[in-house]
Amino acid sequence: MASVELKGLSKHYGAAVAVDDVSLRVEHGQLVCLLGPSGCGKTTTLRLIAGFIEPSSGEIEVGGKVLSSSSRTVPPEGRKMSMIFQSYALWPHMTVAENVAYGLKIRKLDRAIIESKLKAILSTARLEALAERYPGELSGGQQQRVSLARALVVEPETLLLDEPLSNLDANLREEMRFEIRRLHDRYRYTTVYVTHDQAEAMTTADLIAVMNKGRVEQLGPPEEIYGRPRSEFVARFIGGSNVLGATALDESRVSVAGAVLRTTGRKLVAGRPVAVSVRQHEIGLGLQSPSSEAENRLRGVVTRQVFLGATRDYTVTLDDGTELRVTAPPGQNITPGQSVWLHLPAEQCRALAEE
Ligand code: ADP
Numbered sequence: 048m049a050s051v052e053l054k055g056l057s058k059h060y061g062a063a064v065a066v067d068d069v070s071l072r073v074e075h076g077q078l079v080c081l082l083g084p085s086g087c088g089k090t091t092t093l094r095l096i097a098g099f100i101e102p103s104s105g106e107i108e109v110g111g112k113v114l115s116s117s118s119r120t121v122p123p124e125g126r127k128m129s130m131i132f133q134s135y136a137l138w139p140h141m142t143v144a145e146n147v148a149y150g151l152k153i154r155k156l157d158r159a160i161i162e163s164k165l166k167a168i169l170s171t172a173r174l175e176a177l178a179e180r181y182p183g184e185l186s187g188g189q190q191q192r193v194s195l196a197r198a199l200v201v202e203p204e205t206l207l208l209d210e211p212l213s214n215l216d217a218n219l220r221e222e223m224r225f226e227i228r229r230l231h232d233r234y235r236y237t238t239v240y241v242t243h244d245q246a247e248a249m250t251t252a253d254l255i256a257v258m259n260k261g262r263v264e265q266l267g268p269p270e271e272i273y274g275r276p277r278s279e280f281v282a283r284f285i286g287g288s289n290v291l292g293a294t295a296l297d298e299s300r301v302s303v304a305g306a307v308l309r310t311t312g313r314k315l316v317a318g319r320p321v322a323v324s325v326r327q328h329e330i331g332l333g334l335q336s337p338s339s340e341a342e343n344r345l346r347g348v349v350t351r352q353v354f355l356g357a358t359r360d361y362t363v364t365l366d367d368g369t370e371l372r373v374t375a376p377p378g379q380n381i382t383p384g385q386s387v388w389l390h391l392p393a394e395q396c397r398a399l400a401e402e
């Protein structure tokens with residue numbers, strides 16, 4: 048079984064730390080996404096797993112066997128892994144079928160076996176009709192499917208993908224996310240998928256590891272990462288959250304811009320600064336006060352409004368200058384300059400961990 052486990056993995060380049068004490072376990076057959084901004088250490092982590100580079104400290108185990116440590120590293124060809132790069136690196140002088148079959152040919156498999164494996168993967172990747180074409184005669188999405196087929200035909204235990212969709216246009220990218228997930232469900236290899244795109248991670252992953260400055264900041268299923276971001280970084284990176292700087296009044300209430308918010312998430316200590324996240328679409332917006340209750344409502348002025356068809360995107364500025372983004376239904380049109388009330392439901396005001 049090809050579970051992949053990273054134990055206290057670090058990689059230094061001189062004084063710079065590219066990967067910093069990363070521990071992570073991917074069960075056999077799971078797809079984990081390493082998600083984070085450019086430079087946070089995603090590619091370095093993937094290259095460590097593939098065996099292209101050696102860790103400065105820590106270990107990588109696959110199926111319970113140590114493949115990498117600072118004293119011993121099994122080379123890439125000794126690992127049952129396939130890696131797909133951002134550029135598909137197809138051989139231009141070979142047809143689709145030759146590109147895909149190459150990995151089987153160098154393994155010197157029987158001709159009939161190569162033929163049957165090739166046929167099966169071309170069918171799964173929906174490439175049968177393109178088998179005799181050359182890469183130069185294919186669209187970006189088709190080339191990407193060829194590179195997936197080529198990686199999968201050798202039946203790797205582990206599949207490593209580094210931003211595999213970043214060269215595709217938006218529509219195709221969306222379609223290919225489902226394609227990658229479909230192929231994963233079909234073959235059930237263990238997959239580590241690197242991306243900086245939140246939606247890509249949400250669509251494909253069983254587990255998301257949000258990375259920041261070489262570390263895993265939060266690890267969990269997509270629903271949990273989205274619904275319960277633990278830090279300010281995760282709340283901001285997993286789009287759509289406002290993060291408000293507040294001061295705790297007691298265990299569950301904070302003061303922000305002259306108002307009182309009841310919060311959820313963790314017990315607070317009176318007097319301490321606390322960051323509170325609330326999503327744009329969970330904030331109510333109206334000309335009238337949302338309730339007679341004084342808590343969880345804020346007064347502000349609309350400073351910007353954009354009509355997006357299905358929604359309206361508002362920026363509301365509070366008395367102290369704090370700006371909040373609010374996604375509201377399209378029906379009500381409140382123009383910039385008007386005073387509004389915001390309702391921030393207590394169960395949506397998440398008190399984040401102190402950083
Ligand atoms: P990501 O893939 O998340 O964009 P990388 O893993 O490529 O990030 O890089 C993480 C950090 O390590 C960056 O600051 C990068 O400049 C640095 N880094 C990566 N590879 C090297 C290298 N070979 N030599 C020096 N620094 C490197």
Ligand code: MG
Pocket residue numbers: 089090091
């Ligand atoms: Mg990278």
